[in-house]
Amino acid sequence: MATDFSDIPRNGEPAITARLFAWGMLGFLFAFLVNNALVVGFGLPGVKPFFNGSATGGSWVNLAVYAASIGVAALYVLGSRSTSLRWDAMKIHHFNIYIIRAMFWAVLLVGIADSAVAFMRVEGILNAMFGDETAKLFNKARWVGPYIHMPLIALGFLIALRSRTLGFTWLALMIVAAELLIVISRFVFSYEQALMGDLVRYWYAALFLFASAYTLFEEGHVRVDVLYAGFGRTTRGFVNAFGSIALGMSTVWVIMAVGFNGKTAIINSPIVNFEISQAGGVGMFIKYQMAAFLGVFAITMLIQFVSYFLEAVADQRDEPGHRDVAPAAH
Known part of the structure; x- marks a missing residue:
């Protein structure tokens, strides 16, 4: 029964799609929590204004957090294809x-x-x-x-x-x-x-x-x-x-x-x-x-x-x- 890293092969057949989805989900979660802090703690508008056409400079900051987080997740996956x-x-x-x-x-x-x-x-x-x-x-x-x-x-x-x-x-x-x-x-x-x-x-x-x-x-x-x-x-x-x-x-x-x-x-x-x-x-x-x-x-x-x-x-x-x-x- 594999319960730690010693029981698991580090490398295997590439599964890029599944790993992109998984790490992208974690990147999205991180961005969501950061943006929640920015909205609640610092008064930024969030990304909702993009859906009603009233986006401001603060909204672009919130969107950039999502883009950066998901981008880093994707780069990690593409840089470790054999994991x-x-x-x-x-x-x-x-x-x-x-x-x-x-x-x-x-x-x-x-x-x-x-x-x-x-x-x-x-x-x-x-x-x-x-x-x-x-x-x-x-x-x-x-x-x-x-x-x-x-x-x-x-x-x-x-x-x-x-x-x-x-x-x-x-x-x-x-x-x-x-x-x-x-x-x-x-x-x-x-x-x-x-x-x-x-x-x-x-x-x-x-x-x-x-x-x-x-x-x-x-x-x-x-x-x-x-x-x-x-x-x-x-x-x-x-x-x-x-x-x-x-x-x-x-x-x-x-x-x-x-x-x-x-x-x-x-x-x-x-x-x-x-x-x-x-x-x-x-x-x-x-x-x-x-x-x-x-x-x-x-x-x-x-x-x-x-x-x-x-x-x-x-x-x-x-x-x-x-x-x-x-x-x-x-």
């Missing part, structure tokens, strides 16, 4: 795993820190420790987000460079510990705060949304298909390649197109405004991150679908290095 599909697929998968690993570390650190801040805020400990003026800063999500959450998220990405564990097991254990703490505090000490439920929901959302892409790699998603089990490897490869495009990539692109559609979109708006829950100052300031989780889910799933597509095309071509992973129940 095998499975080698590319594993390279993309490993990059995706780094993102997922970094996000798990980030939510672990932010969850612990923000719940501690929320507890001290509710109990008045912040005032005693830092004074009233400084304590007021901890009541503002627009201060907590940039000065507490963002450094911890950056730290998560740094830790992920050295760590090789995805953190699924540890995060699941932390969820169980948080749930146990709620039960003990509620039924033994008759004490409960909104932050306790916020922490469990925060970690649950991260666990299921971030783990989805790795589950796809391990064929862990359930297939409701009575025919697939009887297909041969090459036929399965064709079905998986087609499904990756028609069902997988199309779905996550819809999520991103809706969620990142300007400053008022359902993902962008909570992030820009550092949105908090209705519990306000007695809960955690992480609602905006839970909106971002949906974006992370879509991004990591798209990257994994690209990897899955390349692997499926390799199966359809019956190339060496096939991963013999048993799919979930049909």
